Amino acid sequence: MKKFYKNLLIFLIPVFVVWGITEVFYRTAENNFTFKNQRIISEYNQIETLVFGDSHAFFGINPEYFTSNTFNIANVSQSLYFDELLLKKHIDSLPNLKNVILNISYFTLSAVDNSSEDRWRRYFYQQQMNLNIPSIFVFDPSQYSLALVRRFDKSVDLFGEYLQNGTIVSCYENGFGMQDETNIVPDKEKIAVMIAKKHEDHLLDFEVNKNRLQRIIDLCNKNGVAVYLIEMPVYKTYYSLLDTAKKEKINATLTNLEEQNKGVHFFDFSQEESFIDSDFRDADHLTNEGAEKFSKILNAILQKK
C-alpha cells in the first residue's frame, strides 16, 4: 500500500508541477478580467458612459467613437448576472456616470444562471474582478484553483501567447475587444443557420432576467444614470431564423421596461438597414468597421438625449 502511494505520488509529480505553473500564471499574468478591473478603478472619476454586455458589445461598441468618456466593461459570454454584479460593485464609485448601455442579445433574457458558459468564468469574475458570487454548492474545490477551472489546452495556448506577446489582454485601454481583421467568416449564410440554432434555447421565461434588469434600472435611477437597452445589428439570415414569437416577447419586455421606468431608452438595431454584409464578422458580431459605424450611431443618440 505504501509502495503504491509512493510510486503514484512520484508518477504524479510532473502533473502537480504543471498545475503549479499554470496556477502561478493565472494569478500573476494580466488578463481581460484583471485589466478591465484595474482600468475601471483608475478611471472612476472620468467615466461618463459604461457599456455592459456579451461579445456582441465587447467587439461591437467602441468607446473611441463616443463624445463622452466611455468604458466598455463587456466581455465574451458575459450574462446579465455578471452585468448586475459589476454595476453593483462599481456604481457608487463612479461620480460622473451618466449613461449605462446594456446590450440585449437574443439569448440574454432567457439565459439561465450558472450555465455551462458561466462554469469557469464565474471563478475569474469572483477572484479577478472581486465580485461576490455565491457558491452553487458547498463542496466546490474549483474555487481554490483557477488552473483547474479552465481547459488545459486553453491554458497552454494562453501561456504561449503570453510568451510571444508578453500579455494575454485582448482589449484596448477603453475596454473594446481586439479583433483579428483577417478572421472574417466567408460563408455567412451557413454560419447564420448554425449560430441561430445554437442560440435557440426555446425558453420564453424571462422572469429572472426581467427582474434583474429592473434591479439594474432601479440602481441606475437611484444614481441619476440613464439606461440604454440596445439590440445590436445582426446578419439578416440569422435574424430571419430566430423564433418570431420570442423576438416579439423580447421587444415587448424591453418596451415595457422603457415605458414603466424613467430614464430608460430602448433601441432595436437588429435589422438596421445601414449595416451591410461587410459590417459583419460572422452572423452576430460586427467587424471593426461595423463597430465604428454602430458606435457613432449610439453616440449620436446619447448626444440627443
Add this chain to the structure above:
Amino acid sequence: MLFNTIDFAIFFPTVLLLYWTVFKKSLSLQNLFLVVVSYVFYAFWDWRFLSLIFLSTIVDYSVGLWLGKTNNLSKRKILLGISLIFNLGLLMTFKYFNFFVETFVDAFALFGTPLKITSWNILLPVGISFYTFQTMSYTIDLYRKKIEPTHDIVAFFAFVSFFPQLVAGPIERASHLLPQFKVKRKFNYNESVDGLRLILGGLFKKMVIADNCALLVNNIFENYEVNSGSTLFFGAVFFAFQIYGDFSGYSDIAIGTSRLMGFDLMKNFNYPYLSQNLSEFWRRWHISLSTWFRDYVYIPLGGSRVSKGRLIVNVFIVFIVSGLWHGANLTFVFWGFIHALFVIPVILFFKKETPFAKDKKLPTISQFLKITTTFFIVVIAWVFFRSENLTMAFSYIGKIFSSSLFTMPQIPRSGIFLLFFYMVIEWIQRHRDHVLDIGYINNKWIRYTIYYLVVFAVFYYAGDLQPFIYFQF
C-alpha cells in the same frame, strides 16, 4: 458526481485512503463506509432519489429473506412478483409513464378518437435502469435457487449502491459481486496498478474520444438539413465513437476504481468495433446488459432451443425490450429492431466467426470485410439512437444515401485519422484485457512514456465536459 471532474479527483483518493486505513480492520465497518460514500456520491446529482435506491434495497432484501424461508412454489412466485412489480413499477413510473401515455394518445388519435390525457413532468432518476436490473437479478436468482439469500443487510446495501457502478453499470449479478462484500478485501499492488491503467484509459476514452466527438456530432445532427450525405455519414461514425468512448470509458473507470478497492467487476466491453457480425457485436458490447437479457428474458422464452419461427420472435422481443431499456422513445425501439434484423440471420445461417489469430499482425481480407460491414450496420443503427424522433432518423439516413454521399465531407480530417489510429491500437491490444493493458511491456521507460502521453492527451485534448450518455438510461 462525474468521474471526470475535480470533485471526483478529490472524493475518490480520500475514500480510498480511509477505506484502506481507518476502516480496514472491520469488514462490516468497511462495507458501511462504502454504503455511506456511495449515497454521498449519488446525492451529488439529486439526494431526493436516494429514497428510491433505499426502498429498492429494502424490498429486495426482505423478499430475499422470505424466499430463503419458503419452498412453497406459489409463495415463491408471489414473492418474486412483489420484487418484479416494485422494481419494474419504479421504472414504469419514472421512465416510461409519459412514453406510454403519449403513445396511447397518438394511437387513439390515429383512429380519429382524440384523448385528453396530460403527461406528468417526471424527472428521471440517474441510473435507475441499472440498479433496478441489478436488484432484480438477485431476487430472480434466489427464486431459481441459484444463490442463497444474504442476511447481511449492510453487505446487501453496499451491493446495490456500490458507487463505481451505481449509475451506469456494469450491471453486476449478485452471484458475482455480493460474495465480494462478505470476504475481507486485500490490497493487491499489481491489480491496483492495473486499476489505475483502466481509469487512465477510461478517462482518455471519455474525455478525448467521446467529448471531442460529441462536439462534432452535436453540430452535424443539429444541422443535418444543411449538411451533405458524406458529412452526415461521418457524423454517424463520430457518434459511434462518442457513445463507445463515453460508455466503455465509464465502465473502465468503474472497473478500475473497484479494483483499487479490491473488487472485481465484470468486463463490459471487449473491443466491440472489431466484431465480425452483429451477434458477436452483442457479445462484445455492454456485455453485462446483453447477458442479463440473455439469462432473464431470452432463455426463459425458450432461447434457441425452439422452432425457427419462435426463435425469430424471441430475438425480436429481446432486442426491442433492450431498445426500450435504453430510453422511452420509438427511436430506441427501432434501433433494437434493426439489430434484431441483422442478428437473426447470423443465428440461423452462419457458422461461428473465425477468431483473430494471435500471431497475425493483420486481419484476413474476409475478416476485414466482415468487420467493416458490421461496423457500417452498427453506425446506421446508431442514427436512430441519436435522433430525436423517427422522422429525423429516416430523413438523416435518406440524406446519407443521396448523391451528396460522394462529395467531400465537411469534417476535420484529423478526427478521422485519430479514430483510425485508435482502432489500430485496439487491434494491437485485441487479445488484452483492455486498451491500456501494457503491463507486458518490459521496458519501464516505454511504459511510462505511454502513460505520460495518455495523461497529456487527457488534459490537453479533452473536449468540453459532457455528461455521460448512459446516465439517462
